[in-house]
Structures are given as C-alpha cells and as structure tokens.
Amino acid sequence: QKEVEQNSGPLSVPEGAIASLNCTYSDRGSQSFFWYRQYSGKSPELIMFIYSNGDKEDGRFTAQLNKASQYVSLLIRDSQPSDSATYLCAVTNSGYALNFGKGTSLLVTP
Amino acid sequence: GAVVSQHPSWVICKSGTSVKIECRSLDFQATTMFWYRQFPKQSLMLMATSNEGSKATYEQGVEKDKFLINHASLTLSTLTVTSAHPEDSSFYICSASEPLQETQYFGPGTRLLVL
Numbered sequence: 001q002k003e004v005e006q007n008s009g010p011l012s013v014p015e016g017a018i019a020s021l022n023c024t025y026s027d028r029g030s031q032s033f034f035w036y037r038q039y040s041g042k043s044p045e046l047i048m049f050i051y052s053n054g055d056k057e058d059g060r061f062t063a064q065l066n067k068a069s070q071y072v073s074l075l076i077r078d079s080q081p082s083d084s085a086t087y088l089c090a091v092t093n094s095g096y097a098l099n100f101g102k103g104t105s106l107l108v109t110p
Numbered sequence: 111g112a113v114v115s116q117h118p119s120w121v122i123c124k125s126g127t128s129v130k131i132e133c134r135s136l137d138f139q140a141t142t143m144f145w146y147r148q149f150p151k152q153s154l155m156l157m158a159t160s161n162e163g164s165k166a167t168y169e170q171g172v173e174k175d176k177f178l179i180n181h182a183s184l185t186l187s188t189l190t191v192t193s194a195h196p197e198d199s200s201f202y203i204c205s206a207s208e209p210l211q212e213t214q215y216f217g218p219g220t221r222l223l224v225l
Contacts, residue, residue, distance in 0.1 A: 032212045034214075042218070043217060043218050044203075044216050045216065046213065046216075088153070088154070090214075092212050097144065097156060097159055098144075098212075098214055100153055100154045100156075102152075
C-alpha cells in the first residue's frame, strides 16, 4: 500500500507568520510531488509542484523535497487569513494517477 | 493555468434514477481524465482513470456497472451514476491532465444528493 501521510491538524498560525506543512510518502519510486489547496466545499486548486530535491519558490510559497528522507513540505510565508484551508499533498510515480494524503487543515488567525 | 469545467454543479435526484455528470477541459486537450469522490471531512478518493477512446480503469471497490465513464473526445468525459441511492450522495470531482503531463487540474466539482 503506497501511503502519503499528512498531519490532519488543525495547524494554527498567526497572521504574518510562516506556516509549515509536512508530508511523507512511502513509495521510493515517486517522481512528482504536488501541493493543492482546498477550501471548504470547493475542489482542489494547484499551488505548486516539485520534481527535484531542494527548494522551489513561487511567491509566498516554497516547496521543499528530500527524496532520501521521502519528505516534502510546503512553507507559506506572511500567512494571511485567506490562506486558511486544507492543504493536500499528492504524489505520483509517473503513472499520472495522483496519490493524495488526507490533508492538513491550516487556520491563520488575524 | 488549464481550465476544467463540470456540469451540473448541484444535482438532487430521487433514489433509483441515473445522473450524468460532465467534465470538460476548456483550453486544452486531455488524453486522461480522473474521477474522484469526496465524502464530508474525508480525503479525495480516486474512483477511475479515463483515457480518451478506451475503457476506464476503475479503482478497487468501485463498481464499474454503477459508475459508467465515457471519454469520447479529448475534451469531454462523463460519469453516469446509475440507479443512484442515498449512499451515493457525495462530492464528485473530475480532473484532467494535458498529454504527457502529470499535473492535474480539477473541475469545480458536482454535489450529488440522492433522496
């Protein structure tokens, strides 16, 4: 069973702080890693993806990948109340079907 | 980014009826589309992978005769919930990816309520 694990939270951070969301995966053959954001009652929207070890930055978001540790994280700088949502980590092994974690609920308090 | 639409966004039906949900890629051709189901406060569960021009691949435990998937063109996939029952009430979401790409773009979802 290929697992993608996330802490369900809720993770509470004050406005302006850095939110750190973590994800581990069991399939060592995983090639591509995605972070999606899902607001309550809505479908997921893509935040960013990462393929290579290291950091990838896009605006206030930074994805970090460590394949040796089978670990991927998402950092949100200058967190805003509008960032409050569930963040889904997804992993694929070049088979195009994404394997989703259960998501981490983030709450940014004003 | 790529845009995926779904129709209808909401459907309420009586038990025993069939419901068809459409998923369209609006600005790209999608050789592969995916159908997910999400129950309240639970994660996305992949139901099936739909490839244009071929039969869908269903995940274990998903009844292919109950959830009929047709991917007749590069921009349209349909999911038909046949003889729907209250336990089929859920949030159905499709996603699509461009040829040879792994990134999936999600449609807005369809809420199904079976009375």
